[in-house]
Amino acid sequence: MPVPGNARPTLPSAPVDLRLVVSDMDGTLLDGDGLLPAGFADTVARLRAHGVLFAPASGRQLANLRAVLGEAVAHSPIIAENGTLVVQDQQVIHCETISVDDTIAAIDTARDLRIDGYDVGAVLAGVDCAYIDRQDPPFLEEVSRYYRELEVVDDLLAVPLDRTLKVAVYDFGDVEAGSSQALKAAVPSVQAVVSGEHWTDLMPPTASKGRALAALQERAGITPAQTAVFGDYLNDLDMYDRAELSFAMANAHPGIHAVARWTAPANTEAGVMRTVEALLDRLS
Structure with a gap:
């Protein structure tokens, strides 16, 4: 047609x-x-x-x-x-999944960036479900566009971390001019990929x-x-x-x-x- x-x-x-x-x-x-x-x-x-x-x-x-x-x-x-x-x-x-240690480092880095003034939030993308612990409506709205199986939790570090495909970090600002470089520097053992104007994905090194x-x-x-x-x-x-x-x-x-x-x-x-x-x- x-x-x-x-x-x-x-x-x-x-x-x-x-x-x-x-x-x-x-x-x-x-x-x-x-x-x-x-x-x-x-x-x-x-x-x-x-x-x-x-x-x-x-x-x-x-x-x-x-x-x-x-x-x-x-x-x-x-x-x-x-x-x-x-x-x-x-x-x-x-x-392909990332290690527990790298998952923890990625989540901690996203939290540190937010303390430093970046308007960011992390998504832990597991094989079967994604998790977030930032719960404000604007962030939840953005994440819900891309994740259907999504659970809001009190602490990302309290969920199972051994089947993590990636940690995706959403930045309400321009990610290339903002948080992506800081994420790359802070977690050098993973691959940091800018996947859109507002997203950086922290993934396995070869993925x-x-x-x-x-x-x-x-x-x-x-x-x-x-x-x-x-x-x-x-x-x-x-x-x-x-x-x-x-x-x-x-x-x-x-x-x-x-x-x-x-x-x-x-x-x-x-x-x-x-x-x-x-x-x-x-x-x-």
């Missing part, structure tokens, strides 16, 4: 051998209101009919992704929590969306030449090493435009769906 609108992607000139489409969510697949574009389910069904997998790749929680994307991805592979968790149906394909994508490709027998990737922010960056059909959203961070081969219309113009439809018309 064609997606209405006028924006046009740039595309490879030759026919494509497409087997996997991987898309970030916020700023990429979802529109400016955080909603799915018109025709999403129809496009995913068309992909499936051609033997092409669709996989969301997001910093969002697995339960949140399943709720937002619905039945269209019921049997699709899903890259969640910035690549620390990959599942298909009920099978875990890939999972990334690109590493998760590699695990998915190996399991499915799909090559980078058969993979299309769509992203808009720095946490998407290393997926571009795993996809020859690489697209930067028109609204993407300059770092994404620097590595992408082609450009998709902005997320507010249904850019992913429009480009996927065009790629399907060019299947070899």
Whole structure:
């Protein structure tokens, strides 16, 4: 089903051998209101009919992704929590966690930053549930956008810490100009990834969306030449090493435009769906 609108992607000139489409969510697949574009389910069904997998790749929680994307991805592979968790149906394909000591250090650092005047709050993202101990409505509203299985507790350090995928820190200010550098310096044994204008994810040193994508490709027998990737922010960056059909959203961070081969219309113009439809018309 064609997606209405006028924006046009740039595309490879030759026919494509497409087997996997991987898309970030916020700023990429979802529109400016955080909603799915018109025709999403129809496009995913068309992909499936051609033997092409669709996989969301997001910093969002697995339960949140399943709720937002619905039945269209019921049997699709899903890259969640910035690549620390990959599942298909009920099978875990890939999972990486951070140590208890690093989890404690990340939580303590977020607390220290708040004492120092940064307006931040931490989310402990576990395999099955996420936890917060900052309880004010503005923070809870932001976190609830990305975490469906969420529990408010009195103390993050009192919950089980041995299955932590990441500690995500939300900064109500500009994270690149604010807390991200302090977090990187304070917890050097983890990987600090800026995943949006307000989020820093403290993750296992080797975890990334690109590493998760590699695990998915190996399991499915799909090559980078058969993979299309769509992203808009720095946490998407290393997926571009795993996809020859690489697209930067028109609204993407300059770092994404620097590595992408082609450009998709902005997320507010249904850019992913429009480009996927065009790629399907060019299947070899």
